Amino acid sequence: MIEFCSKKRMLAVVFTLVTISVVSVVLETRWSAQHKVKEISRKGKGDSNETCKLGKEKVVESCRECLADELFSEKKYCQETGFRTVVACEDGTKIMRMCSGTQWLEERNFWIFEGVTFAIGILSYGLVVIRQHRLDRMLREKIDRQIAADI
Structure with missing residues:
Protein backbone atom coordinates (compact mmCIF):
# COMPACT_ATOMS: atom_id res chain seq x y z
CA MET A 1 0.00 0.00 0.00
CA LYS A 45 5.30 20.91 53.67
CA GLY A 46 3.62 17.55 53.97
CA ASP A 47 4.07 15.00 56.71
CA SER A 48 6.76 13.23 54.72
CA ASN A 49 9.06 16.24 55.06
CA GLU A 50 10.93 16.78 58.30
CA THR A 51 11.66 20.29 59.51
CA CYS A 52 14.35 21.81 61.66
CA LYS A 53 13.23 22.60 65.22
CA LEU A 54 14.97 25.97 65.40
CA GLY A 55 13.80 26.95 61.94
CA LYS A 56 17.23 27.83 60.52
CA GLU A 57 18.50 25.44 57.90
CA LYS A 58 21.01 25.19 55.08
CA VAL A 59 20.75 23.03 51.96
CA VAL A 60 23.75 20.69 51.94
CA GLU A 61 22.87 18.62 48.89
CA SER A 62 20.60 19.82 46.12
CA CYS A 63 17.66 17.84 44.78
CA ARG A 64 18.76 14.41 43.49
CA GLU A 65 17.26 11.05 42.66
CA CYS A 66 16.84 8.69 45.58
CA LEU A 67 19.23 5.76 45.68
CA ALA A 68 17.95 2.26 44.96
CA ASP A 69 18.21 1.13 48.59
CA GLU A 70 16.27 4.20 49.75
CA LEU A 71 13.48 3.41 47.31
CA PHE A 72 13.57 -0.26 48.27
CA SER A 73 13.38 0.49 51.99
CA GLU A 74 10.43 2.83 51.33
CA LYS A 75 11.77 5.92 53.04
CA LYS A 76 9.13 8.63 53.52
CA TYR A 77 11.09 11.30 51.69
CA CYS A 78 11.44 9.14 48.56
CA GLN A 79 7.90 7.80 48.31
CA GLU A 80 6.05 10.53 46.43
CA THR A 81 8.55 12.00 44.00
CA GLY A 82 11.59 9.71 44.04
CA PHE A 83 13.85 12.72 44.70
CA ARG A 84 15.47 13.95 47.89
CA THR A 85 17.50 16.85 49.23
CA VAL A 86 19.74 16.98 52.30
CA VAL A 87 19.29 19.88 54.72
CA ALA A 88 21.54 20.73 57.69
CA CYS A 89 19.85 22.27 60.71
CA GLU A 90 21.47 24.86 62.96
CA ASP A 91 21.79 22.31 65.78
CA GLY A 92 23.99 20.10 63.55
CA THR A 93 21.46 17.44 62.56
CA LYS A 94 21.01 16.53 58.92
CA ILE A 95 17.60 15.64 57.59
CA MET A 96 16.39 14.47 54.23
CA ARG A 97 13.35 15.92 52.51
CA MET A 98 11.46 15.12 49.39
CA CYS A 99 11.73 17.53 46.50
CA SER A 100 10.05 17.76 43.14
CA GLY A 101 13.02 16.64 41.05
CA THR A 102 15.09 18.58 38.65
CA GLN A 103 13.89 19.90 35.34
CA TRP A 104 17.18 19.14 33.59
CA LEU A 105 16.90 15.46 34.51
CA GLU A 106 13.45 15.18 32.98
CA GLU A 107 14.63 17.02 29.88
CA ARG A 108 17.69 14.78 29.62
CA ASN A 109 15.53 11.66 29.83
CA PHE A 110 13.21 13.09 27.17
CA TRP A 111 16.08 13.83 24.77
CA ILE A 112 17.59 10.39 25.38
CA PHE A 113 14.24 8.88 24.45
CA GLU A 114 14.01 11.09 21.35
CA GLY A 115 17.57 10.16 20.33
CA VAL A 116 16.90 6.44 20.68
CA THR A 117 13.67 6.80 18.72
CA PHE A 118 15.49 8.74 16.00
CA ALA A 119 18.25 6.11 15.83
CA ILE A 120 15.69 3.31 15.52
CA GLY A 121 13.94 5.29 12.77
CA ILE A 122 17.18 5.78 10.82
CA LEU A 123 18.06 2.10 11.24
CA SER A 124 14.61 1.08 10.02
CA TYR A 125 14.91 3.41 7.03
CA GLY A 126 18.31 1.94 6.17
CA LEU A 127 16.94 -1.60 6.33
CA VAL A 128 14.01 -0.63 4.08
CA VAL A 129 16.39 0.89 1.51
CA ILE A 130 18.61 -2.20 1.55
CA ARG A 131 15.59 -4.47 1.16
CA GLN A 132 14.24 -2.35 -1.71
CA HIS A 133 17.59 -2.51 -3.54
CA ARG A 134 17.67 -6.29 -3.09
CA LEU A 135 14.12 -6.67 -4.44
CA ASP A 136 14.94 -4.39 -7.39
CA ARG A 137 18.05 -6.47 -8.21
CA MET A 138 16.05 -9.71 -7.98
CA LEU A 139 13.41 -8.24 -10.32
CA ARG A 140 16.08 -7.18 -12.85
CA GLU A 141 17.64 -10.65 -12.72
CA LYS A 142 14.24 -12.27 -13.24
CA ILE A 143 13.53 -10.02 -16.24
CA ASP A 144 16.99 -10.75 -17.65
CA ARG A 145 16.34 -14.50 -17.34
CA GLN A 146 12.96 -14.15 -19.06
CA ILE A 147 14.48 -12.14 -21.91
CA ALA A 148 17.33 -14.65 -22.29
CA ALA A 149 14.85 -17.55 -22.37
CA ASP A 150 12.80 -15.94 -25.19
CA ILE A 151 15.78 -15.54 -27.52
Whole structure:
Protein backbone atom coordinates (compact mmCIF):
# COMPACT_ATOMS: atom_id res chain seq x y z
CA MET A 1 0.00 0.00 0.00
CA ILE A 2 2.78 2.40 0.89
CA GLU A 3 4.51 1.81 -2.45
CA PHE A 4 1.60 3.57 -4.18
CA CYS A 5 2.34 6.86 -2.39
CA SER A 6 4.41 9.45 -4.20
CA LYS A 7 7.46 11.04 -2.61
CA LYS A 8 5.61 14.34 -2.26
CA ARG A 9 2.79 12.69 -0.33
CA MET A 10 5.23 10.82 1.90
CA LEU A 11 7.16 14.02 2.66
CA ALA A 12 3.92 15.86 3.40
CA VAL A 13 2.80 13.13 5.80
CA VAL A 14 6.18 13.02 7.55
CA PHE A 15 6.26 16.83 7.85
CA THR A 16 2.72 16.83 9.27
CA LEU A 17 3.58 14.15 11.83
CA VAL A 18 6.75 15.95 12.93
CA THR A 19 4.82 19.23 13.27
CA ILE A 20 2.10 17.58 15.34
CA SER A 21 4.74 15.93 17.55
CA VAL A 22 6.59 19.18 18.19
CA VAL A 23 3.38 21.06 18.98
CA SER A 24 2.21 18.33 21.36
CA VAL A 25 5.59 18.27 23.15
CA VAL A 26 5.55 22.06 23.59
CA LEU A 27 1.97 22.05 24.88
CA GLU A 28 2.61 19.12 27.20
CA THR A 29 5.74 20.76 28.61
CA ARG A 30 3.92 23.99 29.39
CA TRP A 31 0.90 22.20 30.86
CA SER A 32 3.10 19.86 32.89
CA ALA A 33 5.16 22.70 34.35
CA GLN A 34 2.04 24.65 35.38
CA HIS A 35 0.44 21.52 36.78
CA LYS A 36 3.48 20.67 38.92
CA VAL A 37 3.70 24.20 40.34
CA LYS A 38 0.06 24.09 41.42
CA GLU A 39 0.47 20.60 42.87
CA ILE A 40 3.58 21.51 44.85
CA SER A 41 2.08 24.73 46.17
CA ARG A 42 -0.98 22.78 47.34
CA LYS A 43 1.19 20.24 49.16
CA GLY A 44 3.35 22.72 50.99
CA LYS A 45 5.30 20.91 53.67
CA GLY A 46 3.62 17.55 53.97
CA ASP A 47 4.07 15.00 56.71
CA SER A 48 6.76 13.23 54.72
CA ASN A 49 9.06 16.24 55.06
CA GLU A 50 10.93 16.78 58.30
CA THR A 51 11.66 20.29 59.51
CA CYS A 52 14.35 21.81 61.66
CA LYS A 53 13.23 22.60 65.22
CA LEU A 54 14.97 25.97 65.40
CA GLY A 55 13.80 26.95 61.94
CA LYS A 56 17.23 27.83 60.52
CA GLU A 57 18.50 25.44 57.90
CA LYS A 58 21.01 25.19 55.08
CA VAL A 59 20.75 23.03 51.96
CA VAL A 60 23.75 20.69 51.94
CA GLU A 61 22.87 18.62 48.89
CA SER A 62 20.60 19.82 46.12
CA CYS A 63 17.66 17.84 44.78
CA ARG A 64 18.76 14.41 43.49
CA GLU A 65 17.26 11.05 42.66
CA CYS A 66 16.84 8.69 45.58
CA LEU A 67 19.23 5.76 45.68
CA ALA A 68 17.95 2.26 44.96
CA ASP A 69 18.21 1.13 48.59
CA GLU A 70 16.27 4.20 49.75
CA LEU A 71 13.48 3.41 47.31
CA PHE A 72 13.57 -0.26 48.27
CA SER A 73 13.38 0.49 51.99
CA GLU A 74 10.43 2.83 51.33
CA LYS A 75 11.77 5.92 53.04
CA LYS A 76 9.13 8.63 53.52
CA TYR A 77 11.09 11.30 51.69
CA CYS A 78 11.44 9.14 48.56
CA GLN A 79 7.90 7.80 48.31
CA GLU A 80 6.05 10.53 46.43
CA THR A 81 8.55 12.00 44.00
CA GLY A 82 11.59 9.71 44.04
CA PHE A 83 13.85 12.72 44.70
CA ARG A 84 15.47 13.95 47.89
CA THR A 85 17.50 16.85 49.23
CA VAL A 86 19.74 16.98 52.30
CA VAL A 87 19.29 19.88 54.72
CA ALA A 88 21.54 20.73 57.69
CA CYS A 89 19.85 22.27 60.71
CA GLU A 90 21.47 24.86 62.96
CA ASP A 91 21.79 22.31 65.78
CA GLY A 92 23.99 20.10 63.55
CA THR A 93 21.46 17.44 62.56
CA LYS A 94 21.01 16.53 58.92
CA ILE A 95 17.60 15.64 57.59
CA MET A 96 16.39 14.47 54.23
CA ARG A 97 13.35 15.92 52.51
CA MET A 98 11.46 15.12 49.39
CA CYS A 99 11.73 17.53 46.50
CA SER A 100 10.05 17.76 43.14
CA GLY A 101 13.02 16.64 41.05
CA THR A 102 15.09 18.58 38.65
CA GLN A 103 13.89 19.90 35.34
CA TRP A 104 17.18 19.14 33.59
CA LEU A 105 16.90 15.46 34.51
CA GLU A 106 13.45 15.18 32.98
CA GLU A 107 14.63 17.02 29.88
CA ARG A 108 17.69 14.78 29.62
CA ASN A 109 15.53 11.66 29.83
CA PHE A 110 13.21 13.09 27.17
CA TRP A 111 16.08 13.83 24.77
CA ILE A 112 17.59 10.39 25.38
CA PHE A 113 14.24 8.88 24.45
CA GLU A 114 14.01 11.09 21.35
CA GLY A 115 17.57 10.16 20.33
CA VAL A 116 16.90 6.44 20.68
CA THR A 117 13.67 6.80 18.72
CA PHE A 118 15.49 8.74 16.00
CA ALA A 119 18.25 6.11 15.83
CA ILE A 120 15.69 3.31 15.52
CA GLY A 121 13.94 5.29 12.77
CA ILE A 122 17.18 5.78 10.82
CA LEU A 123 18.06 2.10 11.24
CA SER A 124 14.61 1.08 10.02
CA TYR A 125 14.91 3.41 7.03
CA GLY A 126 18.31 1.94 6.17
CA LEU A 127 16.94 -1.60 6.33
CA VAL A 128 14.01 -0.63 4.08
CA VAL A 129 16.39 0.89 1.51
CA ILE A 130 18.61 -2.20 1.55
CA ARG A 131 15.59 -4.47 1.16
CA GLN A 132 14.24 -2.35 -1.71
CA HIS A 133 17.59 -2.51 -3.54
CA ARG A 134 17.67 -6.29 -3.09
CA LEU A 135 14.12 -6.67 -4.44
CA ASP A 136 14.94 -4.39 -7.39
CA ARG A 137 18.05 -6.47 -8.21
CA MET A 138 16.05 -9.71 -7.98
CA LEU A 139 13.41 -8.24 -10.32
CA ARG A 140 16.08 -7.18 -12.85
CA GLU A 141 17.64 -10.65 -12.72
CA LYS A 142 14.24 -12.27 -13.24
CA ILE A 143 13.53 -10.02 -16.24
CA ASP A 144 16.99 -10.75 -17.65
CA ARG A 145 16.34 -14.50 -17.34
CA GLN A 146 12.96 -14.15 -19.06
CA ILE A 147 14.48 -12.14 -21.91
CA ALA A 148 17.33 -14.65 -22.29
CA ALA A 149 14.85 -17.55 -22.37
CA ASP A 150 12.80 -15.94 -25.19
CA ILE A 151 15.78 -15.54 -27.52
